Amino acid sequence: MLRLGILVSGGGTNLQAILDALDQGVITNAAVSVVISNNSGAYALKRAEDRGIPAVCISPKCYDNREEFHKALLAELQKKQVDLVVLAGYLVAVPPMIVEAYPNRIINIHPSLIPSFCGTGFYGLRVHEGVLNRGVKITGATVHFVDTGTDTGPIILQKAVEVQQGDTPEVLQRRVMEEAEWKILPEAIDLIANGKVSVQDGKVQISR
Template sequence: MGKKKVIRISVLVSGNGSNLQALIDAIEEGSIENAKIVQVISSNASAYAVERAQEHDIPVNIITKHDYADIRDRMDAILEALNNESTDLVVLAGYLSILPKKVIDAYEDRIINVHPALLPKHGGKECYGIKVHEKVIAAGETESGATVHYVDEGIDTGRIIIQGIVPVKSSDTPELLQARVLKKEHQILPEAVRMVMREKGW
């Protein structure tokens, strides 16, 4: 058998980049084989995720609302960046913009997102960041967690790949729950990438 193709991953970020770090670590440790992060695309020039990428010599593309006021221009720039790196898989790791149909169609069934709740509960337009955990606690849930799913035209509605569950404690604040869920995200995102690669025969 010939050498397996190296799967080219582009990661889209907006903030701290701890999920990006989890992917970098998994690839460097060899727990994700035959994969390479070929670029990080950030919607925020000052995101710590940018520093994480640079520390590992991963090329960074800054594509912000400031630089591209028109969303169509911004998404064309993202699409061009993805195409330029011959991207096989797009990972949204704390990316706070909604990708339009044009991008989703171009990478159909090849875009995945990590969401800090157990979908289909607590998903949708207003469920991001600390707001998700506020809603989980307000709803009286006894468990929460993280979900990695394929991205479709809906918001948090794509096919679920994997979920990880954590307890919601009576003493929880949204911040405490967020920290517990984030640890679970770091566990399941690399596993989701492995599952996608297996599913697609990569």
């Protein structure tokens, strides 16, 4: 059974997609051990509490420096014996200390087709604003392993979403979540939980 640690910063819609997928048997051989947020007001924490899942706030504001914050986050993940860390709308950079503790065991969902509209500064609505400003016709979402760069780890799954005339960043954000993020994040977790994902020469191999 793969023990999941879900890191969130806001409402937790991707967390909800994971919980629903577990309920529906879309994700097998896995369970959520802990939900951690850097934001005490994150609705995602309530989603976890309502399900009886340990919900913890670990905020940088509560520590003297970033290193102490990072140590506290790593300690919580280790205490809960987490096997896979899932960044589900987590807006804090994951430090090398944690990446090195979980090599190819941290995954992130990014709301574009990497390598487009990713990297420093591209998060949340900014991604969709960038897409619309550039006038591209196809966007989407990517699930990737996390390394010490920003959105540079091996890509696991991608799903395309059509950009429609008249889209606003908010409308496009919602479509990308519904049509891509909420589908490929649970799928990636299920593949990993069932031993079907490996990384060779920096690229993901999937055995179906």
